[in-house]
Amino acid sequence: MATQVPVFFGKEWAEDVRLAVEAGPSEQVLAGKLPTYWDWIASARAEYGASWALGCRDLPAELGGGPSYLVLEWEDGHCVRSRIVGPDDPLEATYVFGADYAVWRELLAGEDPGRIVMYRRLRLEEGNVVTFFRGIYFFVEAVAAATRVPAALPDA
Amino acid sequence: MAEMSLEKAALVEDSDLARIRHVDIDDVIDYVHRDLKKLPSYTDLYKRYLRQRWDVYDLDFTQDVIDWQQNMTQEERDSFVGISSGFHHGERQVEVELPVFMMGGSEESKIYMSSQIEDEARHTVFFDRFYREVVGLPGDSIQDVLDASFEHVSETFVGPFGLLAYQADELRQDPEDLAARVRYGTTYFLWIEGVLALSVMKITLTYCRNRGFLPGYYAGFTATCRDEARHVQGGMRFLRDAVTEDPRMLHEIHETLKTILTINGATSRRLYLEALGWEQEEVRRLMIRQLRMKLVDVGIALSPELEAMVNRIEPELAGG
Numbered sequence: 439m440a441t442q443v444p445v446f447f448g449k450e451w452a453e454d455v456r457l458a459v460e461a462g463p464s465e466q467v468l469a470g471k472l473p474t475y476w477d478w479i480a481s482a483r484a485e486y487g488a489s490w491a492l493g494c495r496d497l498p499a500e501l502g503g504g505p506s507y508l509v510l511e512w513e514d515g516h517c518v519r520s521r522i523v524g525p526d527d528p529l530e531a532t533y534v535f536g537a538d539y540a541v542w543r544e545l546l547a548g549e550d551p552g553r554i555v556m557y558r559r560l561r562l563e564e565g566n567v568v569t570f571f572r573g574i575y576f577f578v579e580a581v582a583a584a585t586r587v588p589a590a591l592p593d594a
Numbered sequence: 595m596a597e598m599s600l601e602k603a604a605l606v607e608d609s610d611l612a613r614i615r616h617v618d619i620d621d622v623i624d625y626v627h628r629d630l631k632k633l634p635s636y637t638d639l640y641k642r643y644l645r646q647r648w649d650v651y652d653l654d655f656t657q658d659v660i661d662w663q664q665n666m667t668q669e670e671r672d673s674f675v676g677i678s679s680g681f682h683h684g685e686r687q688v689e690v691e692l693p694v695f696m697m698g699g700s701e702e703s704k705i706y707m708s709s710q711i712e713d714e715a716r717h718t719v720f721f722d723r724f725y726r727e728v729v730g731l732p733g734d735s736i737q738d739v740l741d742a743s744f745e746h747v748s749e750t751f752v753g754p755f756g757l758l759a760y761q762a763d764e765l766r767q768d769p770e771d772l773a774a775r776v777r778y779g780t781t782y783f784l785w786i787e788g789v790l791a792l793s794v795m796k797i798t799l800t801y802c803r804n805r806g807f808l809p810g811y812y813a814g815f816t817a818t819c820r821d822e823a824r825h826v827q828g829g830m831r832f833l834r835d836a837v838t839e840d841p842r843m844l845h846e847i848h849e850t851l852k853t854i855l856t857i858n859g860a861t862s863r864r865l866y867l868e869a870l871g872w873e874q875e876e877v878r879r880l881m882i883r884q885l886r887m888k889l890v891d892v893g894i895a896l897s898p899e900l901e902a903m904v905n906r907i908e909p910e911l912a913g914g
Contacts, residue, residue, distance in 0.1 A: 471749060471862040478860035552752035553744065556687065558759045567764050568777060568849050571757045572856045578752060 446546075446589035447494060447501050447522055452508055455584045456520035459510065463579060475575065482576040486512045490577070491523065491531035492584070493563070496539045500592050505536065508584075533565035546589060551581040598624045606820060611648045614820070615813035619799035622816055623792060626823040630891035633831040636706035639824045643709040646824075648817045650719045655810040658728045665807060673869035674798065675729060679746035681794055682721040686740060687755045688782065689714035691762040695778060697769035699832070706828055713821045720814045728811070749862035754790065754854060757781050776836050776843045780850040783829020787822055789884045795819045796880060801870040830892045837894070847894060855903035865909065877909040 444451035468476055489511040497504035503525050511519040523529050537545075537560040545551060554560045555578065562570060570577070598621070606625040609617055634642070662671065692714060696707035718736065725731045725739050733739040761778040768774065795815060802812040836843045867877060882904060889896065896904065 472864060475749065475860050475862040550744075552749055552756065555756040556683075556752050556759055558763060561763060562760050567757070567760045568853045571753070571760070571853050574753055574756060574857055575750065575860050575862075578749075 443588045443590040445501065446542075446591050447497055447506050447508065449522060451587065451589050452520040452522050454587045455508065456510060456517050458583045458587045459580045460517040461583075463583060467582075479576045479579055482573040483515045486515050486573060486576065488512055488532035488570075488573075489530075490580075491529055491534040492560075492581070493534065493536040494539055494542050495536050498539065498592055504539070507531070507534070510580075510584075531564075533570050534563045536561050536563045542585075543591065545581070545585040546591070548585075551585070552578045598628050603628060607642075607646075611652050611813055611817060614648075614816050615809055617816055619796055619803065619816060619819065622819045622823070623796060625820065626792065626826050627887055627891065629823075629827050630830055630888065633834065633892075634827055636700070636702040636828060636831070639828050640702075640706045640709055642824055643706075643713070643821075646817075646820060647709075647712075648716075650716050650723065650814065653720070653723065653810045653814045655723065655727045658724075658808045658810040661807040662728050667869070669866065669869040670801075671729075673866040674801070675743070675746050676863075676865055677794060677867075677870070678721070678724075678798060679743045680748065680751055681791070682718075682725060682743050683740060683747050683751065684755060684786065684791070685714055685717040685721055686736075687758065688786065689718050691758050691782070694762045694766050694769060695775065695782070698765075698771075698775055703832070710825055710828065713825070717818050717821070720818060724811055724814070728808070748865075750857070750860050753857035753860065754781060754786055757853065757857075758786065772836060772840060772843065773846050776833065776846040777850045779829055779832050779836070780847045781854065783826060784833065784847075784885075784888055785851075785854050787829060788826050788888045789881050791822055792819070792826075792884050793877060793880050795822070797867070797870060797872055797877065801872075804871060826888070830888060833894070834892045844894065848897060848900060851896075851900055852903070855900065855907065858908055859906065861908055867909070874909050878907055881907050881909065 444454055463476070489509060491507040491509045493505050493507045495505045497506045502522070505525055507523040507529055509519075509521050509523055509529075509531055510517055537554070541554060541559045545554060551560070555574075560581075602621050603625060605613075606617055606621050666674070689711065692707065692711050696704050696711065699707070722736050722739050725743055726733065729743075731739050731742040733742055758778070758781050761774070761781055765771065765774045765778050795818070799812060799815055799819070802808045833843075833847065837847070865874075867874060885904060885907070888894075
């Protein structure tokens, strides 16, 4: 029996994302950039303890409706919990981000998260900007890892 | 630094686009710092803009195309594109992020900032022309050419330029918020323009001058560097006035610098500076010197923690 791909912004997908960001980059991804870059990320991650709420403002109704958030909680450098927060649920996170569904689709198709940040298509809606950026490359690579996780989307 | 002679200053100050290709980049960088201690008013800077404005469509890249295709080695071309792509995207980035800063401050500041926005837009067109006409990147629109050069941009570009983008978003909520303006100004005027941009200018323009290559690029980018003199002086005036008005703003500068210097330590790809006649250590020292000159001239003291971070600065090449 074929394995079913978890639904985007579903509970199972959120857990797969947590496992992916906790595992860190593959050997193939590591080989694409200088070791010093990954050393910097390892250092930024080592005692990281913030939480990220990655939002999809206009998530289709069949996926739960928007705004919905994928919340990833970090403790001492480990991604210890993930959950989906729906439009009517209380949201609490150190940093809250928002992006349109179209942007998420681009990320899932392989668009560079750094470029998405640079063009402000993934916006920091709550949280201290200056403090957040002290871990920016860790965040960008985590979003890249998260969007490499297979996700089932409704037909366009 | 030795005092710049009046003759050299006048040459930088008054050269038109045809004559500026004979000006040494070191003299333009001296010109940036010449007025830092006394800092011109926004109105003086605006008047200077009106005198120094140049037409990006007057540049002739005919010889540049010959140099690029026939005289430069593949290694030199790769290195040049690797370094200047950070500027191509950096100019676009500062152009689109500056209008929100113009919404706050005095009326004189707003008028002056309108000229800086126009400068940054013109610099974006300069790089668009260079990449399209000399490097030969394809594209029907400015965005197409930006997309084509993006593969040459380092992954760490998102550090300073993503920070500026998010700080612009923060400032948009209240354009008169002095602390948000100071944090934004520290990233834009002190780091991106005062350190990163001037370092890239020095590296690429020294290469062009020493080798006698790319005269169109040399003229346009030297004129760009002269524009940056106004931007850096206007930006340092803003930071100095902000700290004078409210000494707590020094803390905002320090916190932003701490972030900038923290993310400066990451390097995702090697820059082959040697092909352009530079060593990593030279670039590191150049960046430290650029930062210290602005801090000293504007009177911004650093904590021991920040001093140590400044001494660990790593080469980072982008600009805007």
